[in-house]
Amino acid sequence: MDLQVTDIREQTVSIIAEQLGIPEGEVTPDSHFRSLPNVDSMRVLQIILKTEKAFAIEISDEVTFRVETVGEFQDLVVELCEQQASI
Amino acid sequence: MTLAVTALAGATLAGALGAVAERDTGRGIRLFREGREAERVDFGQLHAEAGQLACGLLERGVAAGERVGIALPTSADFARAFFGVVAAGAVAVPVPPPLRFASLETHMRRVVVAMRKSRVRVVLSNAMLGALLEPALAGAGGGELRILDVAQTASPAAVYADVAAEAPALVQYTSGTVESPKGVVLSHANILANVAAITESIGITDDDVSCNWLPMFHDMGLIGALVTASLNGIETCLLPPEDFIKDPGRWLQTISRQRATLTAAPSTGYLHTLRRTSSELVRELDLSSWRLALNGAESVDPDIMREFSGHFAPAGFRPTAFLPVYGLAEGTLAVTSPPAGRPVQSVWVQRDLLGQRVVAFTPAGAERARELVCVGTPVAGTELRLVADDGTALPEVPAVGEVQIRGASVTRGYEADGQAGQRQIPDGGWVPTGDLGFRHDGELYITGRKKEMVIVFGQNHYASDIESAAGRVPGVRPDGVLAASISSADGEGLVLMVETRETDHQARADLVAQIRQAVSSGLGVTPRDVVLVRRGRLPRTSSGKLQRHGSDALYEELRAQYAAQENQHPKTRALENRALADQHGR
Numbered sequence: 001m002d003l004q005v006t007d008i009r010e011q012t013v014s015i016i017a018e019q020l021g022i023p024e025g026e027v028t029p030d031s032h033f034r035s036l037p038n039v040d041s042m043r044v045l046q047i048i049l050k051t052e053k054a055f056a057i058e059i060s061d062e063v064t065f066r067v068e069t070v071g072e073f074q075d076l077v078v079e080l081c082e083q084q085a086s087i
Numbered sequence: 088m089t090l091a092v093t094a095l096a097g098a099t100l101a102g103a104l105g106a107v108a109e110r111d112t113g114r115g116i117r118l119f120r121e122g123r124e125a126e127r128v129d130f131g132q133l134h135a136e137a138g139q140l141a142c143g144l145l146e147r148g149v150a151a152g153e154r155v156g157i158a159l160p161t162s163a164d165f166a167r168a169f170f171g172v173v174a175a176g177a178v179a180v181p182v183p184p185p186l187r188f189a190s191l192e193t194h195m196r197r198v199v200v201a202m203r204k205s206r207v208r209v210v211l212s213n214a215m216l217g218a219l220l221e222p223a224l225a226g227a228g229g230g231e232l233r234i235l236d237v238a239q240t241a242s243p244a245a246v247y248a249d250v251a252a253e254a255p256a257l258v259q260y261t262s263g264t265v266e267s268p269k270g271v272v273l274s275h276a277n278i279l280a281n282v283a284a285i286t287e288s289i290g291i292t293d294d295d296v297s298c299n300w301l302p303m304f305h306d307m308g309l310i311g312a313l314v315t316a317s318l319n320g321i322e323t324c325l326l327p328p329e330d331f332i333k334d335p336g337r338w339l340q341t342i343s344r345q346r347a348t349l350t351a352a353p354s355t356g357y358l359h360t361l362r363r364t365s366s367e368l369v370r371e372l373d374l375s376s377w378r379l380a381l382n383g384a385e386s387v388d389p390d391i392m393r394e395f396s397g398h399f400a401p402a403g404f405r406p407t408a409f410l411p412v413y414g415l416a417e418g419t420l421a422v423t424s425p426p427a428g429r430p431v432q433s434v435w436v437q438r439d440l441l442g443q444r445v446v447a448f449t450p451a452g453a454e455r456a457r458e459l460v461c462v463g464t465p466v467a468g469t470e471l472r473l474v475a476d477d478g479t480a481l482p483e484v485p486a487v488g489e490v491q492i493r494g495a496s497v498t499r500g501y502e503a504d505g506q507a508g509q510r511q512i513p514d515g516g517w518v519p520t521g522d523l524g525f526r527h528d529g530e531l532y533i534t535g536r537k538k539e540m541v542i543v544f545g546q547n548h549y550a551s552d553i554e555s556a557a558g559r560v561p562g563v564r565p566d567g568v569l570a571a572s573i574s575s576a577d578g579e580g581l582v583l584m585v586e587t588r589e590t591d592h593q594a595r596a597d598l599v600a601q602i603r604q605a606v607s608s609g610l611g612v613t614p615r616d617v618v619l620v621r622r623g624r625l626p627r628t629s630s631g632k633l634q635r636h637g638s639d640a641l642y643e644e645l646r647a648q649y650a651a652q653e654n655q656h657p658k659t660r661a662l663e664n665r666a667l668a669d670q671h672g673r
């Protein structure tokens with residue numbers, strides 16, 4: 001399970017880095033999304049969409065207004081994946 | 088012209104919707120989410136439900152002329168809320184939605200400033216958004232605001248308040264700064280005059296079907312996509328902006344399937360659609376019904392229109408569908424338009440001379456020349472003049488001046504601080520737009536802006552707001568930030584030039600990240616580039632104020648100069664910077 005969680009976190013970072021066109025090393029859990037290069041509303045929606053597809057999860061609109069950092073987003077994805085697995 | 092709009096004189100918005108309802112055509116607002124029709128409300132129902140909501144608002148103590156916030160996504164509820172508020176004789180104040188992946192509190196602080204200015208007590212929302220907004224508003228100092236769920240507010244009986252046509256109906260917060268937002272106050276008469284003008288100008292008939300994704304808190308979305316279409320009683324297809332941004336193909340598929348004829352979007356919206364639609368998808372589309380693609384809300388790029396027309400020609404898109412238009416909230420929405428169906432016209436002028444407000448025509452494609460698109464003549468009931476900086480009206484020859492407007496659709500004033508009234512427009516009703524342009528063969532060409540503003544994706548952002556947000560970041564000299572707008576193939580973009588004493592490589596990288604966050608989270612516009620320069624490097628006037636003229640050229644110069652430096656070994660560069668800083672005694 002632990003390994004899986006690490007995988008989810010890493011893959012989330014890859015998606016963010018790819019959508020923003022920046023090296024993965026620049027995306028750390030404590031990074032605020034709005035401090036990363038190339039972030040705009042269009043790319044944020046792309047990140048959400050790609051993440052939903054990659055993990056077959058649904059991220060509700062509401063929580064996207066509460067997430068501010070990459071780490072918070074990773075936690076959210078892990079939580080949704082775990083919910084998915086337990087169903 | 089359609090039936091309803093011909094009889095608008097002296098009417099109110101609810102009255103005009105009532106006239107549409109009486110025709111009982113079964114047409115209405117259709118909301119498409121993720122490619123499927125998710126909601127539908129016909130105009131008869133909408134009119135009835137607006138009256139019921141009006142009754143509910145009046146029962147809760149909302150008074151005539153009172154400002155009521157509307158915080159709702161694109162939905163049937165938004166339409167109910169808008170027409171419900173105006174049916175109650177109150178005034179709708181659309182609230183921009185929060186940003187994703189950003190500080191909700193920062194957003195709310197901005198919203199609260201505008202709500203206070205309009206003395207809003209009640210905000211209409213839905214259950215989901217209301218639960219999100221209520222604590223955030225309280226945290227941002229807006230605890231006095233009461234949030235009502237549209238679905239829970241309607242009464243069984245319908246009421247339509249008797250209001251004067253000249254009474255305010257809408258406050259659009261689209262201009263002004265963060266510290267001092269400017270709410271454009273528009274009356275029922277203003278809005279109905281503009282709806283009639285648009286209807287006549289683009290020749291809307293009962294056969295038209297509109298299909299749009301623009302957000303409802305934006306003038307082009309609210310007035311163009313919702314109000315004009317509804318009051319003409321034509322089939323009104325709406326998509327949430329998020330759906331369009333995620334996949335513009337959904338917009339095209341809806342146009343194709345619903346045989347839509349009318350759309351309105353900014354240039355970058357058409358660009359996004361062009362970039363994200365493969366040739367395979369084009370082959371599956373039938374865009375032959377698309378009669379008019381209005382293009383406005385930001386500068387109109389002729390190349391994008393040509394590329395778009397070429398790319399979608401196999402689906403039956405006609406280049407003459409593109410209609411470059413000019414407008415702004417102060418004029419309700421539409422100010423000028425060319426005749427519908429006429430091929431796009433443009434001229435080429437010398438770029439450098441435009442900065443000096445001189446119009447020098449050149450052959451097409453000449454070096455250092457710029458192609459400008461014709462946005463036509465004023466719509467019915469609106470007058471336009473061009474004014475020099477000293478306020479004198481310019482003669483009818485090509486000379487660049489500020490566009491001023493007046494007429495039936497034009498605002499009589501802005502929301503004033505701390506009182507229920509509104510600030511009046513002096514000078515015979517002429518409202519300055521801040522936009523610069525010239526006339527050629529009697530038609531308008533927009534060349535740029537007098538106001539220091541950056542427009543990204545149809546949204547206006549003031550340079551002074553951006554600069555003060557960046558200037559508050561520790562390590563940045565507060566008056567040492569210059570925001571500029573640069574044009575590229577991606578549309579207009581924001582760049583920041585920032586003076587700092589910081590020389591350490593890591594600290595500089597951190598500083599750039601903090602500046603991005605302050606501007607992006609605070610204002611919703613992300614700088615395309617941030618260039619750190621040493622203190623004193625930005626040009627200033629004799630009084631010490633930053634010189635804004637030519638800032639795009641300055642950016643190119645600084646970018647080239649500092650890019651070379653950033654690529655050096657960090658340690659060497661830091662040492663050099665320190666030496667430079669010492670030399671300058673800073």
